[in-house]
Amino acid sequence: MSRYRGARLRVTRRLGDLPGLTRKSAKRAYPPGQHGQARRKRSEYAIRLEEKQKLRFNYGISERQLVRYVKKARAQEGSTGTNLLKLLEGRLDNVCFRLGLGPTIPGARQLVNHGHITVNGRVVDIPSYQCRAGDVVAVRETKPSKQLAETNLAFPGLANIPPHLEFEKTKMVAKVTGRCEREWVALEINELLVVEFYSRKV
Template identity: 40%
Template sequence: MARYTGADCRRCRREKMKLYLKGSKCEGPKCPLESRPYPPGQHGRGRLKETEYLLQLREKQKAKRVYGVLEKQFVRYYDEANRQKGKTGEALLQLLEMRLDNVLYRAGYAKSRDMARQLIRHGHIVVNGRKVDIPSYQVSEHDIVEVREKSRELTPFVVARAEAGEKTVPAWLEAIPGQLKVLIHSTPARQVIDTPVQEQLIVEYYSK
């Protein structure tokens, strides 16, 4: 499984905003964006000419980095969204939101999407009673995602139960911390997806 292995905080600095890639570190004073709120590299403090293409590229890169998806896979999501009826940008965000690693993160059972991917790859998660170890697995309406019974006393899940209620869970899914279970009620509408991207710019980028 291909994945990004570089410094996550550089990615937040490049987008000039917190993407919450490092879990609790992003909330505290040790977040590098607090002390260095400019892009990394020797030209980070220089002025860039904000062309239309640059704005489109930055939105695409931001979405990829938030969800932890590489370019090849992101293009596949875009192509699939483009084949669906309705707005392509909205369909793209819905596909990304319905990834299993994102569901685990949104439910509050993982501090970050990276952590959620690790928990899934290690075989701790079951969907509808069947073990799934693919982070990009697409959940559907009425699916039941839960932590495997043998894994429920592991530290990450004990912490998740203790911190239940501290994180706002989106309305399209329901977290049951006592059972470490997530119920998928529906496909998320665009207005309930709080990812800070302008999806229309991504559509314009790939439409060239």
């Protein structure tokens, strides 16, 4: 199974705030389960695993996909952790989410899957499509697509659009001017722990 379809608040209670997964906030501040309120000392492995799971659930990717992204990030120049976050932020479903076209990343993924989004004038229905500098992302010129995007734009998941995306709200057209900078990543995460988690496995 490529993505999580279970209870989202259960995940946020365990891992903390995941803006890409859900906009709801849990009423209980402790992890779910029988031993959720028990204070336990976590091992270094458990801490790294938790950070890795944050990435997986927030961006809605499978373990196999994340391993692939880690390998790509290693092959690029610069910090592997920062490169990894930039690759995940460059996914088409995430770009749509950051523009406010989807309330969450799963919502934006559905928008892409159903053919409501175009890239450089062509319909792209692959959520993992990697957006590059110069790409023009737009809502398809059909009434259902426009109505759906307008509804989502009224209540965006995140308030601020990162500077690497230039968005004309009236035309529902955005241009990707570069890669997302580290400080504009909405998820609170220590990406170095994710790299350490995979250092012995990949």
